[in-house]
Amino acid sequence: MLLNIKGIMPGMVSKANKSPLPPFNKRGMRGDFKPGRFRWRKAKERLIASFFFFNGMVSIIILAGIFSLLFSEGLPAFKEIHFSDFLQSTWNPTSYVKATYGLGAIMVSTLMVTFGALLIAVPVGLACAAYLAEIASPRVREVLKPIIEILAGIPSVVLGFLGIVVVNPLIARAFGMPNGLNALNGCILLAIMSLPTIISLSEDAIAAVPKTHKDASLALGASRWQTLVRVTIPSALSGIIASIMLGMGRAIGETMTVLMATGNAQAMPHSFLDAVRTMTATIAIELGEVPFGSAHYHALFVIGFVLFVMTFLVNLVSDIILQKYQEVEQ
Amino acid sequence: MAEEAKIWTEGLNFFYGASQALHDINIKISPHNVTAFIGPSGCGKSTFLRCLNRMNETIVGTRIEGKVFIDGHDIYDRSVDVVDIRRRVGMVFQKSNPFPKSIFDNVAYGLRIGGLKDKDKLAEIVEKALIDAAIWDEVKDRLQESAMGLSGGQQQRLCIARALAVEPEVLLMDEPASALDPIATQRIEELIHQLKEKYTIVIVTHNMQQAARVSDITAFFYLGRIIEVDDTETIFTRPKLKQTEDYITGRFG
Ligand SMILES: Nc1ncnc2c1ncn2[C@@H]1O[C@H](COP(=O)(O)OP(=O)(O)OP(=O)(O)O)[C@@H](O)[C@H]1O
Numbered sequence: 001m002l003l004n005i006k007g008i009m010p011g012m013v014s015k016a017n018k019s020p021l022p023p024f025n026k027r028g029m030r031g032d033f034k035p036g037r038f039r040w041r042k043a044k045e046r047l048i049a050s051f052f053f054f055n056g057m058v059s060i061i062i063l064a065g066i067f068s069l070l071f072s073e074g075l076p077a078f079k080e081i082h083f084s085d086f087l088q089s090t091w092n093p094t095s096y097v098k099a100t101y102g103l104g105a106i107m108v109s110t111l112m113v114t115f116g117a118l119l120i121a122v123p124v125g126l127a128c129a130a131y132l133a134e135i136a137s138p139r140v141r142e143v144l145k146p147i148i149e150i151l152a153g154i155p156s157v158v159l160g161f162l163g164i165v166v167v168n169p170l171i172a173r174a175f176g177m178p179n180g181l182n183a184l185n186g187c188i189l190l191a192i193m194s195l196p197t198i199i200s201l202s203e204d205a206i207a208a209v210p211k212t213h214k215d216a217s218l219a220l221g222a223s224r225w226q227t228l229v230r231v232t233i234p235s236a237l238s239g240i241i242a243s244i245m246l247g248m249g250r251a252i253g254e255t256m257t258v259l260m261a262t263g264n265a266q267a268m269p270h271s272f273l274d275a276v277r278t279m280t281a282t283i284a285i286e287l288g289e290v291p292f293g294s295a296h297y298h299a300l301f302v303i304g305f306v307l308f309v310m311t312f313l314v315n316l317v318s319d320i321i322l323q324k325y326q327e328v329e330q
Numbered sequence: 331m332a333e334e335a336k337i338w339t340e341g342l343n344f345f346y347g348a349s350q351a352l353h354d355i356n357i358k359i360s361p362h363n364v365t366a367f368i369g370p371s372g373c374g375k376s377t378f379l380r381c382l383n384r385m386n387e388t389i390v391g392t393r394i395e396g397k398v399f400i401d402g403h404d405i406y407d408r409s410v411d412v413v414d415i416r417r418r419v420g421m422v423f424q425k426s427n428p429f430p431k432s433i434f435d436n437v438a439y440g441l442r443i444g445g446l447k448d449k450d451k452l453a454e455i456v457e458k459a460l461i462d463a464a465i466w467d468e469v470k471d472r473l474q475e476s477a478m479g480l481s482g483g484q485q486q487r488l489c490i491a492r493a494l495a496v497e498p499e500v501l502l503m504d505e506p507a508s509a510l511d512p513i514a515t516q517r518i519e520e521l522i523h524q525l526k527e528k529y530t531i532v533i534v535t536h537n538m539q540q541a542a543r544v545s546d547i548t549a550f551f552y553l554g555r556i557i558e559v560d561d562t563e564t565i566f567t568r569p570k571l572k573q574t575e576d577y578i579t580g581r582f583g
Pocket residue numbers: 346351369370371372373374375376377378389424
């Protein structure tokens with residue numbers, strides 16, 4: 001076949017130099033290097049770097065401070081209470097018979113309420129986020145998203161009211177019980193509480209997935225649903241997990257709502273319909289009335305310390321999962 | 331164009347919002363042929379390609395008028411399932427877009443979507459697709475590594491392999507060799523030659539020699555219209571219109 005291709009190279013047109021930069025000198029450089037300016041730029045870079053380093057350090061120092069406070073206030077408890085006492089199930093330091101300091105029940109309660117809340121909030125939150133990011137029209141999204149974000153600002157006391165006035169009778173009727181102040185109630189409230197965080201951040205993560213990924217999937221004959229489940233959500237997973245962690249952080253540390261709505265029983269719970277008392281609620285209820293410096297006082301710090309370690313572990317584990325996952329993804 | 335056409339369009343207009351990108355496109359694309367679309371940048375080649383597997387519908391604010399037929403069925407008819415169309419009409423995008431998954435999972439994606447679970451069968455098809463796309467030797471030892479770690483040219487061939495794995499009837503390739511070295515380019519061109527036994531192939535290219543080498547029919551696009559369409563031989567030796575000749579010979583504009 002005859003191909004006659006010419007004139008493809010564009011002509012070397014030389015135009016008058018209209019560039020704002022200084023003109024080229026004989027050596028083909030735009031002006032000379034100025035060491036002074038270079039040094040100043042380097043100093044500036046270093047200054048900025050150390051500024052960010054300092055800020056990073058501040059948060060670490062605060063964290064270490066909290067850790068050491070809990071540790072040093074908690075440690076004296078072991079002078080009077082044996083370590084194995086903490087491993088018992090029941091927490092009842094003010095008992096007339098024998099003070100017990102078992103962390104079992106309150107730890108189980110905290111875990112039950114927290115993970116129960118996530119069990120509700122994660123599927124609902126993800127579905128909402130996917131709806132907002134992928135299905136809702138832009139107008140619907142613009143209305144719904146700010147509303148959901150406002151929900152995040154509801155004070156926990158108000159949610160506690162909700163638990164007592166609305167959720168409480170609902171549960172009582174549904175399960176035929178005298179009242180509905182139990183772990184399930186706490187789960188529902190904490191789910192409501194962590195939903196805005198999960199929805200809002202997950203929606204951001206899902207919306208940030210490049211369209212080219214989705215196009216690739218659709219062009220291979222995947223349905224919208226398959227694309228969402230197999231491409232969009234996995235691509236957004238780090239953001240989604242971060243949102244769940246934040247939601248969980250809110251749930252595990254929440255005090256007022258669970259204190260109001262979960263019934264405050266110190267016995268080991270056996271189901272979600274048992275009344276429970278979480279670690280946070282225990283500290284909140286007792287710290288104000290306990291004699292300063294007593295064994296009970298220090299034991300409350302032990303609870304705080306354990307709670308701190310628990311949140312730390314949860315974050316660590318999710319970080320490791322995320323890292324493993326990202327090794328494959330990137 | 332002896333046989334009945336595989337794809338044809340009737341009075342196709344396409345709009346991005348208010349601006350019209352395609353004007354009255356009427357073209358017949360024959361089965362078991364390679365059809366090349368050539369034309370200057372921005373003339374609507376990719377847009378037209380996307381009309382053929384309804385990928386334009388993923389862009390908000392677009393509108394299409396006219397009809398596109400595949401095997402005699404209007405693919406824009408309400409009764410047609412878009413998933414079906416896209417399974418039959420595969421596409422290699424202008425910009426490589428591998429999934430942030432492993433190399434293997436990228437190629438297996440379409441198969442798994444289609445419900446194939448058998449591990450051996452998957453591995454077999456994936457290997458064949460990668461061999462066909464001239465990338466097997468480079469990736470056979472790293473199938474479980476992320477596709478994002480591949481070079482630009484490797485990603486491009488991976489995307490070709492991904493499209494091949496599901497064996498579509500029609501393959502739309504938007505500049506499939508733009509990032510490839512001469513050797514890989516040659517192998518892709520050989521592949522296109524082989525594939526036309528089974529498939530109908532449409533290729534967009536800025537490389538005139540490539541169009542001349544691989545295609546049977548060439549269509550010249552300009553400003554959203556098809557200016558001339560004919561046997562490749564004719565287009566490159568005796569084009570009827572001066573505009574076409576000017577573009578092919580590089581005397582354009
Ligand atoms: N998503 C979009 N939104 C709005 N306008 C678009 C969009 N995509 C393409 N266009 C416009 O439609 C026209 C045709 O674009 P198209 O991508 O089809 O050109 P092309 O022939 O493929 O060019 P190239 O060779 O550079 O890939 C161009 O004017 C372009 O600006």
